[in-house]
Amino acid sequence: MTSGQRRLLGVATAALVVSLSAACGSGGGNSTAQQSGAPAQSADAGAQQELSGQIKIDGSSTVGPLIQVASEAFGEEQPKVQVPVGTSGTGGGFEKFCAGETDISNASRPIKDEEKAACEAKGIKFAELTVATDALTVVVPKENTWATCLTVEQLKKMWEPAAEGKVKTWKDVDPKFPAEELKLFGPGTDSGTFDYFTDEINGEEGASRKDYSPSENDNDIVTGVAGAKGGLGYFGFTYYEENMDKLKALEIDSGKGCVAPSVENAQNGTYVPLSRPLYIYPSTTAVKRPEVAAFLDYLVGNIGTLAKEAKFIPLNAEQEAKLKSDVAALKTAG
């Protein structure tokens, strides 16, 4: 080996070591033991006490932003508790949750029977908590002057599997509409939003026409709908709120007149059938850990402000009371 080459090897090794130790060093401020060694204390005292540990959360990308806001705000009170939040989708989240990889799973639909079975097989018990409300919003571009309100039947006519290749223009939906080409955008099949919409509108979960543009990224749906005169798409209320300047939300008529998607209508239960509860599923074993209990307490105690900050539709008083009693029951049941 020539001296030059020896030097080269030395430099390469040194660079590697430095970069690795730099990573360790900068992590030092936040480093904690992975497991909390502290014995469980009552959670009301726990709010003041400094906790540590890690709470792994994954699941719905619709619920994600709310829990991420909670994770961040909680981190300011308990800087030593790490709360990474993933957004693999409701189905992907349950898959990890029932494999025992996460402590809390976010979901925009209730857990399915086969997912329950997977959890049972692994001995994972959980509770279902409703943390916010969502109004699934059907949107069209601003240029759409003909539609302001659609009935559930009309939506079904657009989205049902039988519509595939047949319902191509707005005129095919209702003769009063112009013969503008109907361009459909929606979430992909891994999404809880897709499951919920197909269940409520087409009458069967997962049944949908397939010739629409699916995307896991709701911004694609925003861009797609806004860019096509005959476009129509659906997603959670938050994305509509952020894009009100580009999109028009349609009112939905389920037989009792047209109702617009809004905070009030979703809270008082008149926006049917597209308003839906959003859930988190904490594992009962995880709740026994003081940091998880503290996180749930924080979430429940500040649920109204957190929802507002994340631009979610907050629970109504009745639902909030139920959430509080559910969490209290969950902690004592453990």
Next chain:
Amino acid sequence: MAVLSTPRSAVQLAGQGRPLKEHLFRLMLLASLLIALGVLAVLLVYVVNRGWPRLDARLWENFPSIRRPDSSGVLSGITGTVWVVGLTALFALPTGVLAAVYLEEYADKTKWYNRLIELNISNLAAVPSIVYGILGLGIISRTMGLGPSVLTGALTLTLLVLPIVIIASREAIKAVPPSIREGSLALGATQWQTIWRQVLPASVPGIATGSILALSRAIGEAAPFMLLGAATLVRFNPDGLDSSFSVLPVQIYYLIAQSRPEFHVIAAAAIVILLAILLLMNSVAIWLRNRYQKRW
């Protein structure tokens, strides 16, 4: 002799009376080059332009924040990438180089199993990264029980880059002229001494270049991490092999999916960072090759 008195270079000769076809071919080659460079230039200008307002220290000093887009950064993505790719280099380089030494210097190429191994390595180099993600999730994360940790991510990336490192190292070792080996052996060196003192040092530039290019590929991977469960909002740096983590490409994916447009600007700025790291690594590869290249 009259011909020799007016010597003309081959280039001059070729330039005379060059047929139209040849001109067209040259233009086509140039156009292909311009398309490749043009796409890169457009991409760079677009991303830098979009990300410019956020291309400052906030980006690499702060953790991602969904509550305060103004001070949100991608620090955890950068440190996660350094951890994962650093560990990948640590695992993949020695293994890959040793495998290449075996295949080039020891393996008997007339034996069917050695040829099978070679064929497999070439095939593995072309397997899409998402497949390695599934493998990592199924075997490393679940069966071996390592979970969605830094170590799982690094081992999965190791599998991904190993075939490329092996192929690059083999090419480098192959390029060492046989006369060097024969000279060393003739002077009484053992096979191992020949490899360690002559062949490997001579092939270091090639090995280093190939490895850096392989690691550059690894740095830009998002697909396997989506499967492995790299979390999207991580407000801490990895603090050990079993720590949760995120990487830069996953952060970019997550930022683009946010509803607030402020985050899309941060995504563009993070893309600039990722491109800068890639260009830097590729430049080091080129510099290494030029600096230490040996000619016989």
